[in-house]
Amino acid sequence: MMATSQRFAMAVQSGAKRRYSLWSSLVMGALLLLVTGCAWQNRDQADARQSPGRGNREAGPIVVETAVARRGAIGEGLTYTGSTEPRQQVTLRSRSDGQLLSLAVDVGDSVQQGQRLGQLDAVLLQTAVRQEEAELAARQVEVSQARTLVADAQTQVEQARATLQQAQADADRLQSLADQGAIPQQQAELAQTQRRTAEQALRSAQEQVRTRQQAIAALERRVAAQQAIVNQAKQRLTHTVLVSPLTGVVLRRFVEPGDLIQPGQEVLQLGDLRTLKVRVQVSDRDLGQVRTGQSVQVQFDALPNQTFTGQVTRIAPTADPAGRLVPIEINLPNPNNKLGSGLLARVQFTRLAPTLVVIPEQALAVGADTDAPTVFVVTKTDAQLTVQPRPVQISQQVEGQVALTTGLNPGERFVIRSNRPLRPGQVVQMSLLSES
Template identity: 50%
Template sequence: MIAKRFRVPRWAVRRGPGLALVGAIAIAAAACGEPVEPTAQAQGERQEGPIVVDVAVATAAEELGRTYTGTTRPARQVSLRSQAEGRLLSLTRDVGDVVQQGQVVGSLDSVLLQSAVGEARAELAARQFEVAQAEAELADIRTSIEDARVRLQQASNDAQRLATLAAQGAVSAQEAEQAQTTVVTSSQALASSQEQVRTRQQAVAAAQQRVEAQRSILQETQQRLSFANLTASLSGVVLERVAEPGDLVLPGEAVLTLGDLSQVLVVIEVADSNLSEFSVGQSVQLVIDAFPSETFEGQVTRISPVADSTSRLLPIEITVANPGGRISSGLLARVTSTGSRTDGVVIPENALGQDETEDNQIFVVTDTDGTPVVEARTVQVGDRADGQVTILSGLTAGEQYVVRSSQPLESGQTVELSLTSEG
């Protein structure tokens, strides 16, 4: 025979006197496949008399401190990247090794880089020869200018003398005119030589600029040759070894990850509603699982203004001094806030929803002519943690409320306080 599916009534599982037998009968009957109604006697026991309830007294919320978890990491962390292309010949440091700033930790194959330096040197020598050649040509032109100036002066003197003799009739007018033509020709030769000087000066300047450009190229190739030696950019420890000897390394590729562990950062994520617990410069206490018997002191150094788009939590950075580098990277840390004063009261979370349809409702116990009566009240719920919930409004300190009841409650119902009730 296949057992029928059944649903146990809510009142059958409530704790209280007189219902254990009813619940047992209902469960047994359902298991046998026969619906059984509670007996009149059992119904009378459930309906007659006040409902037994456990009652507690609402107390004001104390100053609460929360614990946040984070992971340690170096205060400074950099990737040692290659600045040149080449095959990685050696890498002398591994994860956990200590390095000093400027220390050589690896090297690249430098054959191609050395060839580039040699080519740059040869090209620089060629450019310098061009400058020397242009300067020699300029010197020759300047010498020719002096010769042209002397010839012009001589032609001017001859023309003046022949012009005087022609006026006296000692020489013909034709000779005097030829002398004057010679003066004009010498003047043009001088002007041409001077123009050549300006042209050659510009050629020398251009050649000198090419020399400077080539000298910069040589310096650049020499600098790239120096990049064949990989040097640590900070003092710390090796956190990760990315490349291995024999790998072809391109410019910008990471080889090692280095971290400065003289200080460590612990990053925690905090809801915006709890940001008042932290401020920049605040001292906080934290424990690290790797050192369970020690308490460390840190300082809040940064509160991010941008929350995570998924969790809606804001990262907070806490800096912890780490003399001797005892605290490693990647350790679990627990930060306890000093807490903040919360208005309202704190009650057990299971006190909510005594009415199945209301999750933010509690039943408050009032005294009516010496008889305890329950009143349904809607409350504003705050933080929930460790089985406790903060009631922001709807319940005040000193009021009695129902923690548990033997049966479902209704507003205005008479109840009986259990022996374990407070107040």
């Protein structure tokens, strides 16, 4: 009985201890919640006093990293590939027909303007020239004969004129005697008839002179025409000699001695390699970085350790409608003909003078709830730094850099990044990383 009473007392005591421990835990939890709530309330009130309307989850000043806007260029220099060709290139064609007797040059040989390069068979043309010259000589003889006849006719005119003068004098004298009754009137009339006959003879002789002079003019025109034919024959004869039209290098050879050549057939291709021409196709997006007269750097796989300087001489006014590529022509000096035609050229266009403001891409729309490109500009107001959003217009965007055409002026300070979103008129503090 006594043992049972002891066990009951011990159980009652243990239960009392467990109830006390649970009650103590509940009291401590309630006190902890009360203290934490007061702390959060004090923090919210402090935040509200520092920046009204920011909410209860932000604390402390907004720190921003800033930079100063400057003009500049973005990206690397533009690089395009093209091929070389002679500045002047001519295909020498035959202007006559015949067998090619000789060809003195081959591919790679240098030639001078006016140099004799080859010879065609000229026997037939030489025969034609002699025939035309003989015809010309015959017509010149005809002219000489006609001139002799004209001279004879002119002599007859002078004789007829002298006869007329004598007949006129006789008629006048006999008419005066007839009027005086010294001779019969019939004799005076006969003298007048002889005078009229002499006048008719003079007119006939003069007409014969004019006719023969007209014949001479016609013969002289025939001589001139024949002379033109002779000149043409001689000109065709000169076409049998192949002459270089420029100073340069033989690029291709199309025929060999012994071949039968037709008029217009290709014989040689010549090129002036003292100055090369490089053609490249530039994208219309990069056309704003190319100007006539702009210097370019050109490299060749054939000469990997050398760089040549060229100049943009022509920009095509139209682009390829399919690829939107614009043909560009570049002049490249070629001293000692070191470079040849058809080489792969890598052309790097040097940057033009910077005219646009360039900023980091991350500076666009810092904390702005808008789809339009925006930059926050920093201004100083009442000894405080505030920010205002400003819309900008983008020209180019390359490798994290943005070129602006409008919206930001050189020298203005703008926000690159901030630790919290920004709003118009927000008071900010510059970080140590900001540009001084």
